[in-house]
Amino acid sequence: MAEHKNGINNKVTIGTLLVALGIIYGDIGTSPLYVLKAIVGEKPITETLVYGGISCVFWTITFLTTLKYIVLTLRADNRGEGGIFSLYALVKRYGQFLIFPTMIGAATMLADGMITPPISVSSAVEGITNFKGLENLPTVPIVIIILSVLFFFQRYGTHKVGGTFGPAMLIWFSMLSTLGLIQIIEHPQIFKALNPFYAYNFLANYPSGFLLLGGVFLATTGAEALYADLGHCGIKNIQITWAGVKTALLLNYMGQAAWIMNLGENATLNGRNPFYEIMPEWFLIFGIIIATFATIIASQAMISGSYTLISEAMSLNFWPRVAVNQPSEVKGQIYIPSINLLLWIGCVFMVLHFDDSTKMEAAYGLAITITMLVTTYLLSFYLRFILKWNKFFVYALVVFFASIEITFFLANVNKFSDGGYITLIIAACFIFIMYSVFYGRKIRNKLTKFVDIGKYVNILKDLSKDESIPKYATHLIFLTKANFRHQVEEKIIKSILAKKPKRADIYWFVHINHTEEPYTLSYDISELADDTIIKVNINIGFRIQPRTELYFKKIVKDLIANKELNFHIRPDGSTKYNNEPDFKFIVIEKFLSVENEFSLREGLLLNSYFFLKRLSLSDETYFGLDKSDIEVEFSPLLYHPVEEVILTREDTN
Structure with missing residues (x-):
């Protein structure tokens, strides 16, 4: 054959x-x-x-x-x-x-x-x-x-x-x-x-x-x-x-x-x-x-x-x-x-x-x-x-x-x-x-700022153990566009630490990599901090529709079955009332800030892009995530901020 x-x-x-x-x-x-x-x-x-x-x-x-x-x-x-x-x-x-x-x-x-x-x-x-x-x-x-x-x-x-x-x-x-x-x-x-x-x-x-x-x-x-x-x-x-x-x-x-x-x-x-x-x-x-x-x-x-x-x-x-x-x-x-x-x-x-x-x-x-x-x-x-x-x-x-x-x-x-x-x-x-x-x-990716996770390892480990902060989830998963194992978007770090810090036992950073081959489906794992910070790359062929949540659950099961990363002896958030593991996906969506000032071409293309984005599937649907297991956050896209604002104060006396 x-x-x-x-x-x-x-x-x-x-x-x-x-x-x-x-x-x-x-x-x-x-x-x-x-x-x-x-x-x-x-x-x-x-x-x-x-x-x-x-x-x-x-x-x-x-x-x-x-x-x-x-x-x-x-x-x-x-x-x-x-x-x-x-x-x-x-x-x-x-x-x-x-x-x-x-x-x-x-x-x-x-x-x-x-x-x-x-x-x-x-x-x-x-x-x-x-x-x-x-x-x-x-x-x-x-x-x-x-x-x-x-x-x-x-x-x-x-x-x-x-x-x-x-x-x-x-x-x-x-x-x-x-x-x-x-x-x-x-x-x-x-x-x-x-x-x-x-x-x-x-x-x-x-x-x-x-x-x-x-x-x-x-x-x-x-x-x-x-x-x-x-x-x-x-x-x-x-x-x-x-x-x-x-x-x-x-x-x-x-x-x-x-x-x-x-x-x-x-x-x-x-x-x-x-x-x-x-x-x-x-x-x-x-x-x-x-x-x-x-x-x-x-x-x-x-x-x-x-x-x-x-x-x-x-x-x-x-x-x-x-x-x-x-x-x-x-x-x-x-x-x-x-x-x-x-x-x-x-x-x-x-x-x-x-x-x-x-x-x-x-x-x-x-x-x-x-x-x-x-x-x-x-x-x-x-x-x-x-x-x-x-x-x-x-x-x-x-x-x-x-x-x-x-x-x-x-x-x-x-x-x-x-x-x-x-x-x-x-x-x-x-x-x-x-x-x-x-x-x-291309513009959105160009303006995305990446940071080295290594700079935040200690603070994330401290946050994970700080019981004075209410636990947000046992497994907290962020979708990241970072290709390098040691990087994530700055907005993800802000999401975890800013305002109300998100405490979790394990922080996952999942990167979906669309390959040039049609039917690839594989993954690799990097442990960035012992049992606390884990980077996962999922390689998906360009003819396969992503089902990220399904893949994530399968990866966790494989880790438990293979007795890796101590997953087989750690609590996963399940209780006697619910045997499902406790996990939460965070999706951060960009929107076009009103503070931008565009040329005609830039305005036409970027406004068209975000208009089409509103009409298209959301990230959570496209990547195959259950609506009950996600939280969507919004982040403004500043491409060309208004350089000068002329604002005159009037005397009311």
Whole structure:
């Protein structure tokens, strides 16, 4: 059995290959629903247009999806996990400003993801209008109902129906291959389109050929999501299944192109979708059902991927803390209610705004080109500094991929006025949120003053033994951001000693360390004063939601069981009336002091940060603390105090 170093199963079996089919290829696998329709549109059919369009699709999938993502980017796994944040976590120490392009890449991926379910489901459902008498059937309500049901059931988890995804996508790709082959047999000359000359001729000689690359690009938009889903089934399963998936996609694209060529020179599609036109009439209803189910799977993959992306963003301090639920025991399956609602609103808005899939095609893909450029940039650091490839070879690869992606970006800029501006506006909002959170935390941490615990050891030991002070708790636990074992925040010492001193038998300082690996869960202990002052570091992977109180209780049990620190012979605060140990967590929250004086930029970002903080989860909820076992204290944040106050005293006589 092959197993990845992080414990994620990477073996290759029929079952794991089916899982890969069901999870990885939903987005890119449903592209045949709209790619050829987007390229050809209502333009007169010519060999230059059709052969050139198919040639561009083939080489785009080969260079971007196969070479860049399947061969190269999948190597950049963080303990088996993929995606832009995993890649950033691997390379961030090699570049000072990598954080900002990472935010942009993640935000544009989230924004463009909002149009993936609408365009996929709409393209499938619109097949109903191919039936006689249903040509004018409104499909928008059907699409909204399907999407709404899908988002509603997210809270229950997808593990029960997830097992059907693999077989369903196997049927889907088998259907794509079969339908394509039937048409290719009638027009085998379509294989000539694989010659790159046709792609060159299309771009050089066809009117507006460059702008039509926006439609070509739709064939590879799911490549970024493919990398993000790496952790679900491993690189080997993806690389093996991709050979079959790529074959099925290309056969279907060429089959559609063959059908279009058989319409004759200068004919037009006249609103028809070649994806459905290549189906026998008796099979149409089955084709629509299979396509609809495939697009639901594609939508599910996008939704799950968005949850994972936001969860990682929170762990890396790019996103406000929001509630994260685990609807099943399946590892890595999470549900984020606020993001689910946001995505549902975004998807319904897209459906209502664009009305049909043809208009969505005109807006789709602009934002994801930016994500791909960011991935190329981050990947260069991985190849150069981690794999230690020759820097000139890495630079050549970057120039090659970036040239293709910049070309697609410029072609997609034409979509801005057709609706691309919507995804860019949404992306800009996500970027602002991420930057405000990141900047606000950076300022807050910069102003946090740390002190050496050693200076306070004696006074804390004296306080612990001073029975003239009422005991506050047997175990008093503070959450600290101090990375060094001998340090804590000055505000924590003030909390213990100022006003009414907090006497406790043991003072605990617990530091939560988010690691760059996804599933780390470990701890270490430093005894700073015999049985009185203890520092605990809990190392948590960026894909794990903290449950600090649970971890703390487990640590104490381990210490007692191992007879360490004299815990097994010391009173823990339990009594004959209550056998639970007596402990209290103290959480100190910052608030923005009214005594600050800001520039416009500082005021906007810091006020936005604290506004988002009020809307997000509290520290006690995020870190997994029981409300009955905590006390919250507040400390003002002074960034730029007012330098001079002009206050005039008036004479009342």
